[in-house]
Amino acid sequence: MFKALILEKQDDRTVASIQLIDEARLAASADGGDVLVRVDFSTLNYKDGLAITGKAPVVRTWPMVPGIDFAGVVESSSHPDYKPGDKVVMNGWGAGETHWGGLAQKARVPADHLIALPANITTRQAMAxxxxxxxxxxxxxxxxxxxxxxxxxxxxxxxxxxxxxxxxxxxxxxxxxxxxxxxxxxxxxxxxxxxxxxxxxxxxxxxxxxxxxxxxxxxxxxxxxxxxxxxxxxxxxxxxxxxxxxxxxxxxxxxxxxxxxx
The missing domain is CATH 3.40.50.720 (NAD(P)-binding Rossmann-like Domain)
Known part of the structure; x- marks a missing residue:
């Protein structure tokens, strides 16, 4: 189980709440994601603000975890390019719009959405x-x-x-x-x-x-x-x-x- 900010549609309103999510539910929403990442940091972007407040039709599928970027550490991977312990960063690719994004403690994404962080850059610096x-x-x-x-x-x-x-x-x-x-x-x-x-x-x-x-x-x-x-x-x-x-x-x-x- 992990915590995530969940956006739900209720009577044409966007309702945001922090919920405990089972990893199995994360896998079901991942759309082919083969890498599980423990999210260390994300940033709050303008598009995230629009999604959370419902001021613009950013979210395409419901429910949704917003957050168009994150940096973290790989927990598990079925892709040869990544192994547990690798530091990675993700930006865009429809995160927070068509599939679950970075405002959560964990994220599952396709490997080609990730970029490996150089050893001298921390996940905090990446999201700074x-x-x-x-x-x-x-x-x-x-x-x-x-x-x-x-x-x-x-x-x-x-x-x-x-x-x-x-x-x-x-x-x-x-x-x-x-x-x-x-x-x-x-x-x-x-x-x-x-x-x-x-x-x-x-x-x-x-x-x-x-x-x-x-x-x-x-x-x-x-x-x-x-x-x-x-x-x-x-x-x-x-x-x-x-x-x-x-x-x-x-x-x-x-x-x-x-x-x-x-």
Whole structure:
């Protein structure tokens, strides 16, 4: 038996409770999972919050254990790539949506959903980075893949005080980029500068409807916000620039024109 946060559907409402779960029930929900992991740590992500509160249709099957990531130690495995005692991390793959996720003391998942942790990284450190750090690094790699160099100009990070934004600021600065952080919390400016931001932009300058084409300003951007913010970022991007868009904190809409792209 182990403890898990269980989401159930009751009268069109999402009800969350901590329950004792039998491992046999975990196996039945695992959808071919061949590795049983003792979960040490998970993180609470925006998508998890939506699932737990029922604010968005994240959960596809019921009941559900939320948690889109976890790090832990293999307890048992029928797959040759993993053996008991191995440290592993899991992110995504529909966890907390279509099959049980990481907000539990144990998880059973297919081996190809796991990544072995290097010996010098603890499970705590892996989840301190978590999905936010993972996403931020994917964004930075995408910009680099598109040829954005450290001498090309300022790189904007929107939603810079959030999880992904904070990591993006730190990673970009560490790699030598001049980072401009956009935030609606000016009281956090000192923290953002400690992470490596060269300057701070007030969120309101980007979050309102703007012109389809604006003065070229950004060599690249990591956008965690969406909506009017992303539209304004595209409208003020330098020729040949790129945006890694990964969030929708302001909204799912994209009220832009094709003008910046042509």
């Amino acid at each position: 980075v978590g999905t936010a750090g993972y996403t931020a690094m994917l964004c930075v790699q995408a910009l680099e893949k598109h040829g954005i160099g450290t001498n090309d100009g300022d790189v904007l990070v929107t939603g810079a005080n959030g999880g992904v934004g904070s990591f993006a600021v730190a990673i970009l600065a560490k790699r030598g980029y001049r980072v401009i952080a956009s935030t609606g919390r000016p009281e956090e400016a000192a923290r953002l500068r400690e992470l490596g931001a060269a300057d701070i932009v007030e969120r309101a300058t980007l979050s309102e409807p703007g012109k389809p084409l604006q003065k070229e300003r950004w060599a690249a951007a990591v956008d965690c916000v969406g909506s009017h913010t992303l539209a304004n970022v595209c409208a003020s991007l330098r020729y040949g620039g790129a945006v890694a868009a990964c969030g929708l904190a302001q909204g799912m809409d994209f009220p832009a024109t094709v003008a910046p792209f042509i």
